[in-house]
Amino acid sequence: MFRYIGNKTKLLPFLVKEIKKNVSSGSSVVDLMAGTGSVSLALRKNGYHVIALDLMTYSKHHLVTQLLFKAPPAFHMLKNEIGKDTDEPMYHAILRYLNTLTPKKGYFYQEFSPDGKPFNGISGRKYFTSSNAKKIDSIRDKISNWKKKNLITDNEESVLKHTLIMAVNEVANISGTYGYFLSSFTRSSLNELLLFPVVFEKMGAIDHLVFQGFAEDLASKITADLCYIDPPYMKRQYAANYHILETIAQGDCPEAIGKSGLRNWWDQHSKSCTKTKIRDSFEKVITTMNCPIFLISYSEDGLLSIDELVLFFKKFGKVSVKNIEYARFRSNNSKLGKNLNEFIIKIMKH
Secondary structure, three states: OOOOOOHHHHHHHHHHHHHHHHOOOOOOEOOOOOOOOHHHHHHOOOOOOEEEEEOHHHHHHHHHHHOOOOOOOOOOOHHHOOOOOOOOOOHHHHHHHOOOOOOOOOHHHHHHHHOOOOOOOOOOOOOOOOHHHHHHHHHHHHHHHHHOOOOOOOOHOOOOOOOHHHHHHHHHHOOOOOOOOOOOOOOOHHOOOOOOOOOOOOOOOOOOOOEEEEEEHHHHOEOOOOOEEEEOOOOHHHHHHHHHHHHHHHHHOOOOOEEEEEOOOOHHHHHHHHHOOOHHHHHHHHHHOOOOOOOEEEEEOOOOOOOHHHHHOOOEEEEEEEEEEEEOOOOOOOOOOOOEEEEEEEEOOO
């Protein structure tokens, strides 16, 4: 996928092993704060029925693409729209069509390229080269147009936006997150933005469930055999650090605030990123979800210490902890060490 705060790709073998110790293949497992979907995809490949959810719209598109398909969708309604007249698969033909659209000076060009003129009057931002920003504008506008005309389904839209986001990540002029852009363009950011077909997973079933929303609100609607929770550890809000991906995912043109061009993300503010509210978040999820076992990833860098968490979780049931060393996420020249302790906390509810 792409560099993502708290991504668990390197921990997958350990996580899957722990889940297998508690519930057998075929069981229903919740990936409560699924992010890029790496854990959800691993669960699918290991035969579990996955219930994946996240607050972010871009995450929903990733999850739909990774959990609900074994091959590209049919895109039946677009054949005449793109003038397809060969045996080329529709998905490939659509990407070729989108790649050759006439670039346009739209929202991304104005707000996120050096030649643009941001609405708030500051100098042009350098998230993308001007040529790539114009390509993003033409592609995302075309996808939105197709959706408004009902020429693509919700899931087909997710596949196309997932594909676009993956391409955007390859040419973004950032150090790791989208919190701010780099002062000079990197070599990779100077490459032309091109959509490439994503690889669809063939292993496992595709009868999984994908939801978008706050975990605290959705928990009471879920019944499962095990719930895996990978909450934010620190104050860094995902909605702010990946605001550009969210704008691509939503297909809107929000006010770009300040020098970094943040969208107004307060409606996607996570309680897990605040020390005063994280306990309330955990309590609502654990008490309202119909699920007997919870596995929770947490870091020694987290807002709460492991001792505080264990003491708090004991009110819900029997608690045990495993500790592994894990490579630290660093989006810049951080002075923090390369490794940190990652805790896997297990709660067996009363």
